Amino acid sequence: MRLALKKFTLVLKHTFSISRESHDFQDTLIVSLSGKNETGYGEATSNPYYGITIESMISEIESVRDEIEAFDMGSPKDFHSFLVEKGLSNFAICALDLAAWDLYGKLKGKPLYELWDTSNENYPITNYTIGIDSIEKMVAKMQETPWPIYKIKLGTDDDVNIVKELRRHTDAVFRIDANCAWTAKETIQNAPQLKALGVEFLEQPLKADDWEGMEQVMHRSVLPVIADESCIVEADVEKCSLHFNGINIKLTKCGGLTPALRMIQKGRDLGLKTMVGCMTESTVGISAIAQLLPQLDYVDMDGPLLLKEDIADGIIITKEGGLVFPKMGGSGITMRS
Known part of the structure; x- marks a missing residue:
């Protein structure tokens, strides 16, 4: 195989803010693996919360x-x-794993969801994320992009009132992501009001290690709770099943599609709702996520x-929220430059 690495800086339409950080750009690493006249592409973004930079992944x-390059890949x-044996970080493994699966599917001439014996006839609709901002700007973002499901980032001193105001402007389903900013008491108190406002579930309201909370x-929230920061790798799924109603799997955090497939199955076996989330990836990473859709809630x-501006073509x-799946094999990715 031939390996190539390229850094991109993705420019966001709007400043993106969550409870712990804000940014206008997202650095991302695109990995390509080539062989037998085909090329597969993978992606992993930098992430200060997990101490990951593009430079560290490249190194x-x-x-x-x-x-x-010498590896004889029988399967991804x-x-x-x-890669795990070599001790690479999960972010670096993710980029390589996604590229390997894309290449594998292209060589087989089939999209990954078909190779995994699933059908894309039915799939969940992605939410559209509204980051923390002034009420006026959050409303403007919703009006700019009408959508059936919004994920609302919270973690302020006025969270319930923010949702009340946003509800005045749309009938869409709301999902709330506090990114570890609430306490157990706040979560339990906020949940009934948020449920009345059309919130579907709460994502990671407490700090990742607050298992007691x-x-x-x-036991006391009237809304389902989905783990994110508490569910990083495969070993976390079973523990999360005792404290959450579902899990949000991030490919970068767990190390790619290979472990994600196992986490999805484990979650389903334990009665958990399954979700896959993104880290503001380009169409490269998102096209890989799309291959998992038939298996997700x-x-x-x-x-x-x-x-x-995007850097690649693939899933549309x-x-x-409708999707157009690529006709080529793998994750169906082609780079624009």
Whole structure:
């Protein structure tokens, strides 16, 4: 295989704010793996919360470049096991794993969802994320992009009133993501009011390690609660099943499609709702997520919708959440430059 790495800086349409950070740009690493006249593409974004930079990922991957290029990939699962053995971070493994699956599917001439024996006839609609901002700007973002499901980022001193005001402007379903900013008491108190305002579920209201608080919430919240920061890798799924109603899997955090497939199955076996979320990836990462859709209850794959300009073609998200799947194999990705 031939390996290539390229850094991109994605420019966002609007400043994106959550409870712990704000940014106008998102750095991302695109990995390509080529062989037999086909090229597969993968992606992983930088992330300060997890201490990941583009430079750190490039350094990791370059340290095993020769072994990667010499690897005889029978299947992406074998390749993933090899990467884990090399001790790479999950973010770097994710970019390589996505590229391997895209290449594998292109060589087979089939999209990944078909290779996994699933059908794309039915799939969940992605939410559209509204970051923390002034009420006026949050309303303006909704009016700019009418959507059937919004994920509302919260973590302020006036969260319930924000949702009340947003509800005045749309009948869409709301999902709330506090990104670890609430306490158990706040979550339990806020939940009835939010449920009355048409909120479907709460995502990661408490700090990732506040298992005692989550146990209180699990038993007393009138809204379902989905784990995000508390569910990073495969080993977290079983513990989350005792404290959450569902899990939000991020490909970058768990290490790509290979472990995500196992996490989805484990979650379903434990009676959890399954969701895959994004980290403001371009169409490269989002097209990989799309291959998992037939297996999911919920999805957050609005990354390309938040960008001023994309860098690739693949899955197309149409008005109000419809999808056009690529006709080529793998994740169906082609780069624009």
